[in-house]
Amino acid sequence: MPREENMAALKLAAEQFKARDLNGHLKLYSPSVLHHGFSKRIRPGVAGLRDHYESLLKGFPDARIDTDDILADGEKVLHRFRFSGIHQGEYLGFSPTGKLVQAAGVQIHLFKEGRVVEVWQVMDAYSFLKGIGGVSRVRDMK
Amino acid sequence: MPRAENIEALQQAATRFKLRDLEGYLKLYDESVIHHGFSSRIRPGIPGLRDHYSNLLKGFPDMRIDIEDIIADGETVAHRCMFSGTHKGEFMGLPPTRKLIRAPSVHVHLFKNGRAVEVWQVFDNLTFLLEIGAVSRAGGKK
Numbered sequence: 182m183p184r185e186e187n188m189a190a191l192k193l194a195a196e197q198f199k200a201r202d203l204n205g206h207l208k209l210y211s212p213s214v215l216h217h218g219f220s221k222r223i224r225p226g227v228a229g230l231r232d233h234y235e236s237l238l239k240g241f242p243d244a245r246i247d248t249d250d251i252l253a254d255g256e257k258v259l260h261r262f263r264f265s266g267i268h269q270g271e272y273l274g275f276s277p278t279g280k281l282v283q284a285a286g287v288q289i290h291l292f293k294e295g296r297v298v299e300v301w302q303v304m305d306a307y308s309f310l311k312g313i314g315g316v317s318r319v320r321d322m323k
Numbered sequence: 324m325p326r327a328e329n330i331e332a333l334q335q336a337a338t339r340f341k342l343r344d345l346e347g348y349l350k351l352y353d354e355s356v357i358h359h360g361f362s363s364r365i366r367p368g369i370p371g372l373r374d375h376y377s378n379l380l381k382g383f384p385d386m387r388i389d390i391e392d393i394i395a396d397g398e399t400v401a402h403r404c405m406f407s408g409t410h411k412g413e414f415m416g417l418p419p420t421r422k423l424i425r426a427p428s429v430h431v432h433l434f435k436n437g438r439a440v441e442v443w444q445v446f447d448n449l450t451f452l453l454e455i456g457a458v459s460r461a462g463g464k465k
Contacts, residue, residue, distance in 0.1 A: 252394050252397075253396055254393075254396050259394045259396075259401050259431070261429075261431060285359075285360060287401075287445045289392065289394065289401075301392075301403060303428060303445050303446065304445070304447065305446065305447075306448065306450075307448040307449040307458070310449055315460060316459065316461055317458065317461040318457070319417075319456055319459055
């Protein structure tokens with residue numbers, strides 16, 4: 182059943198990320214993977230994802246991705262997670278604040294023959310940017 | 324196997340919302356529903372969801388939530404959506420900007436006996452909040 186293989190591939194990728202084996206983690210993706218919802222500035226394909234995660238790990242060397250839920254449906258796997266990390270290095274041009282940043286996110290992976298060919302990410306980007314001092318409230322809210 | 328009746332219930336609810344039948348939409352939810360990832364100021368349960376959507380409809384009377392993908396697994400059904408609407412009415416205490424705003428989101432619904440007992444929203448709120456003028460960028464680049 183593709184669903185079991187796909188979920189196993191995703192779990193392996195998560196473990197590799199945790200162990201900071203970024204090359205291993207990126208094997209999850211087809212080189213020409215289409216990605217949506219990451220920083221607008223990243224390049225297409227797995228090269229862009231590499232850039233994204235390298236920057237993230239520079240800014241948040243202790244970054245954790247804790248899984249809240251995994252759903253598998255045909256060739257798709259949805260991963261709902263919480264990102265957390267202390268802003269210890271420069272990130273997106275923001276000097277380290279030393280703050281703990283936590284943000285909820287979802288990634289939906291479309292698999293083909295055991296690799297991810299398309300991935301959609303939706304993040305609570307406001308919480309993330311707030312944590313690094315990248316936004317200021319115009320009025321009291323939330 | 325995902326339950327067809329849950330997928331169907333969610334589709335029907337989406338149709339009712341489109342027709343502006345908010346009470347009909349809210350029948351999707353069990354009275355005890357636990358919601359996550361909506362504004363932190365909303366009340367628990369269905370009353371909170373009612374407030375959330377009423378406020379959204381006041382601020383964005385022409386709003387749409389277009390379903391771009393459905394992932395269903397067991398008793399859970401997730402929608403990847405795109406919110407779009409013109410900021411024509413007051414929202415979060417801010418005057419209308421008249422901007423057309425689009426923001427992606429994911430909603431994950433956990434069903435029990437045909438109704439949603441728990442719902443998680445993950446929403447790209449940064450774009451949304453920047454566009455309506457609730458927050459502004461501070462420092463850095465990007």
